[in-house]
Amino acid sequence: MGKTTGFMEYERIEEGYKPVGERLKHYKEFVIGLDESQAKVQGARCMDCGTPFCNNGCPVNNIIPDFNDLVYQADWKSAIAVLHSTNNFPEFTGRICPAPCEAACVLNVNDDAVGIKSIEHAIIDRAWEEGWVKALPSKHKTGKKVAVVGSGPAGMAAAQQLARVGHDVTLFEKNDRIGGLLRYGIPDFKMEKSHIDRRAEQLKAEGVTIRTSVFVGAAKDGLGKGSKVTNWAKETVTPEQLQAEFDAVLLTGGAEQSRDLPVPGRDLDGIHFAMEFLPQQNKVNAGDKLKNQLRADGKHVIVIGGGDTGSDCVGTSNRHGAVSVTQFELMPQPPEVENRPLTWPYWPIKLRTSSSHEEGCEREFAISTKEFIGEKGKVTGLKTVRVEWKDGKMVEVPGSEKVLKADLVLLAMGFVSPVAAVLEAFGVEKDARGNARATTEFDGGYATNAPKVFAAGDIRRGQSLVVWAIREGRQAARAVDEFLMGYSDLPR
Template sequence: MGKVTGFMEFERLEEGYRPVDERLKHYKEFVVALDDEQAKVQGARCMDCGTPFCNNGCPVNNIIPDFNDLVYRQDWKNAFAVLDSTNNFPEFTGRICPAPCEAACVLNVNDDAVGIKSLEHAIIDRAWAEGWVKPRPAKHKTGKKVAVVGAGPAGMAAAQQLARAGHDVTLFEKNDRVGGLLRYGIPDFKMEKSHIDRRVEQMKAEGVVFRTGVVVGAAKDALGKGSKVTNLAKETVTPEQLQAEFDAVLLTGGAEQSRDLPAPGRDLDGIHFAMEFLPQQNRVNAGDKVKGQLRADGKHVIVIGGGDTGSDCVGTSNRHGAASVTQFELMPMPPEEENKPLVWPYWPYKLRTSSSHEEGCEREFAISTKEFMGEKGKVTGLKTVHVEFKDGKFVEVPGTEKTYKADLVLLAMGFVSPVSPVLEAFGIEKDARGNAKATVDFNGGYATNVPKVFAAGDMRRGQSLVVWAIREGRQAARAVDEFLMGFSDLPR
């Protein structure tokens, strides 16, 4: 694949970033994509490795060596055809996926992996620019009707696949716009929302009907603490209505219940979930007016949680003009380089520094918040202590207590389960983590205990990646198609 000796001749080329002082002035994407020649060189590095672990490292099983080779040969149109065959939305994953495919790259055993994500990004952007991304409406309709509940990446992928199979698909979304966490969780500087909008237009042309502002199976005011919904839905639809009107129902909502931190002083003003903070800025960017927007201007911000959501809070706070930003992580600081012989081809445990961290952030590891301090009902600081993991639990390290000044505290410690009571309304059994219980077996995959009701995405598997959501949406679409027709030509 690629150039036979390319992996020995060429070094990995990284996508670039606009300067920090420039990108902090706006909320637009700032990644500098590879040009054609750089992409060709990156494609040339793909080895004829025999067993492409990257293909299995990728949750949607992208046919990576093939599109790498086609980019090397500058056959962009066929590279897009290969990429499009396995991934409904490469412009999403090419921007925000952490690229487990690269961790699994054979070249990554003792060198730098092929820049697969950057090539995916280049291919799909070229495809949109050239007009190769077109609607693919079904040639024949089945007469079957499917309701998909939740218009995040899992629901969008499932709806598109089912529409292409000839079913009449209605996609329900409780927010006022389509996209789920992509729309109201991921900051615009990581992924501009125009990428979602043009996919929505493509899906409409393929026959998908979108109904936004609709909560399924819950009262309008029962959306849960920490929900990313900031504008309450305008309409409620009951499970009985969906089951009567549609031949199958697929639940693809997210795992949106934010993990809380019940330390003393938690009720002080100025302590918020990340998903109260991030969606508001995205709405402002979209032109909405948000009354009483949470902002970090001139404030000392503490972000509790060291993952991607926490990093997004860091980047947004810096763009607001925060006086300082500090990010806490309970786990100890990982090594800067992974032990490749030990972990390859799996996701490595190592220190990851995001573009938001590079824009300005102090990072504290192995630290726990003991108490929120405040005056006149408002948070003014935190009492912390360093911890270490012993005998299966975290224990405090004596003499490490410290106080941090804080005007705004953002809780970004992950998500634990679906937030709205849609599962209870349908009577769906849950697993031990509170997610919808449904297997991924070939026979009857993604089916719940309720007849003709299926579940996929984060609502089924728990908090995960966008690429896993797309995979589950595609696989669930095939399962629903088989249920309705007795067989399916959709790829699994």
């Protein structure tokens, strides 16, 4: 814990933002993190609560009271050691995790939670500045070879854990750079890609071989022009090749099949998935040259989907110079303040306003799109209707139909499943949602029905958080290590 009476003496300090007018001019991060004295005050607020629910609220089970106390005591080097003991990449979670740990904080019962995420952010940034983040290559080699397919946070975490216990690990990525949705989904203004790049260098120094622009799947899937699998893969490696060369294969791809909206007019030009729009801007930010980039300049933009991906489309559209941005959410507007006695320590449903919303966005709740309207093959508007819930069913509100102007429509309604071709190529059984069927039990955990093939992350659990991906990557690494060696010293 921090200071015994700290939670009664100090208020929560939020991280700051640079002014809207300034940050809309670029794609760089704009969060102003806590300084050393502010982080110490936040650490002091951590209570001697007996049962730290924050530990269980955090999917990777970060040892939060310990690193809070160490920051309060100004022992930053020990704080990063504690943080790294459960989380391979706290610079990712400290920037983009929604912080379920804070929802579970005991202080959150009737007060503002400890700023756990901001403390984590401060610890890892300090650790990089001080040179405390080092490569940790294994001193002994096992002679076992592992292929990790998919280089998002689950794949990166698994590769790092497996390399550190002496396995020869090859990390395969179908895109031209590693990082998965961190690289080509999360905008740079939320997380600059230099954070991924320096972790990639650390992985290499620890013995991980990284192979990009390689699609792993059946040769018949092909990677010719117009392939729906990826625009950037240049080589195909078959499951048979991996199973012949490696002692174990771990699938850690994402849930990349976007949810569509099959209403009249869907085939009009100007209607795109968020994951067509967002990756292009990230590639441009990285210095790549793109022809016919999807842009929102001078357009009336409607984003369908009220979650984080939709919010990312809002922020990117505003940076492009959109005339207007409107975000649709099918569900009714949630309360601004949750019913804490009812929801704590679980993740509450409440109105969440992101930094992108604050930059300029009209938000519409309880609204459904009935039809896309267009002229000369291009979208010009949407026919919408208000909806409400009666007896557990969504019904339209009579007389509420309306037409809204739109030059660009971005579909950000979530993801339904991983790319089926990959699982089918390996012969991996799928669950009812189209994800890889693999248990998380430690005795044979994360193993699929296919011989020596494991699955973890979004490909197994469906669309989820970066912190869940890291957790599953770490746990799957232990399962693979046990499979190969008969035991494992890696943490559970």
